[in-house]
Amino acid sequence: MQGLIDEVPRHVLRIQMRVYACRERLRVTTDDEALHDLRIALRQLRSLLRPLASVAVCDDLQQRAAELGRLTGPLRDLEVLQGYLQQQGLDGAAQSRQPLLQQGYLQLLDSAQLAQLLSALDDWPQQWRQVASSGQLRDLHKLIRQRLRKDRKRLAQALLDPAHDRHRLRLLVKRLRYAAEAYPPLVELSGRTRMQLKQAQSALGDWHDHWQWLLRAEVEADLQPCVPAWQAAMQGAEQQADLALQALTAGFARTSS
Known part of the structure; x- marks a missing residue:
């Protein structure tokens, strides 16, 4: 138990250092991966803290990371679109978004x-130590396992819904x-299931990107030349996503039987 209590703040510290580094890279304005890496760091922080949501100091920090994630989402979408336009040689459309x-x-x-996230990250280690010394983390392994089992059950149920929403499935x-x-040691998932999750996420992410781009094309006229290719690509991504989700559903059924 003590090992996990010590490891969580070490992991938070590593993520904090990456967030600071990404901030400095963004200031340079020539690093195309800085925003992407910042969002990865936020994702890792939220994934680490979400199973500990019943611990107030963890929930507070996770909410700060979520707020920054919501702020950076549309900017990252624009960044991906602009990169796509450049790759396709649509220089005018790409440059107009720069x-x-x-x-x-x-x-x-x-x-x-x-600013609020960085301040919260500075204060969090001491808050964590106070919570640990009060004995609130005695059942930390059990707390995390219970939350992860709920996440798995929620996804398994959503996969069985014939009217499933791809947006919600992607998030789950x-x-x-x-x-x-x-x-890794606390999640009861086989290597095969983890691979299926990765494949499903990739296909759903591809579908989501094209879905968003087609929505933009309805109001951004210079994107209209891309619409036929995006429609075809989205249909292909839907098919890939459905296959990946079917495999994941079958995998869950095998492990629960």
Whole structure:
């Protein structure tokens, strides 16, 4: 038990250092992966803390990370779209979005959400030690296992829903997969199931990207030339996602029988 109590703050510290590094990379404005890496760090922090949501200091920090994640989501979507347009040789459409990206980076760096997360990360280790010394973490392994089992059950039930929502499934798949990365010994998932989660997430992510781009094309006229290719790509991604979800459903059925 003590090992896990000590490991969680070490993991938080490693993520905190990455968040600081990503902030500095964003200030340079020439690092195309800085925002992506920041969002990965936020995802890892939330995955680490979400199973500990009943511990107030963990829930507070997880909410700070979630707020920054919501702020950076649209900016990352724009960044991915702009990169796609460049790759396709649509220089005019790509260049017209560059000022919006730069403005978004500056707003992110000056945002209250980023400042509040960094401040919360500074205060969190002492808060964690206080909680640990009070005895509130005696059942830490049990607490995490219970939460992860709930995440798995929630996904398994959603997969069996004939009217399942791909948006919700994508979030549930991501949540379980990232929890498995945060707590490998405590997640009761086979290597095969973890691979199926990764494949489902990839297909659903591809579908989601094209779905979002098609929505943008309805109001951004310079994206209209891309619509036929995006429609075809989204249909292909839907098919891949359905196959991946079927495999995941079958995998869950085998392990629960």
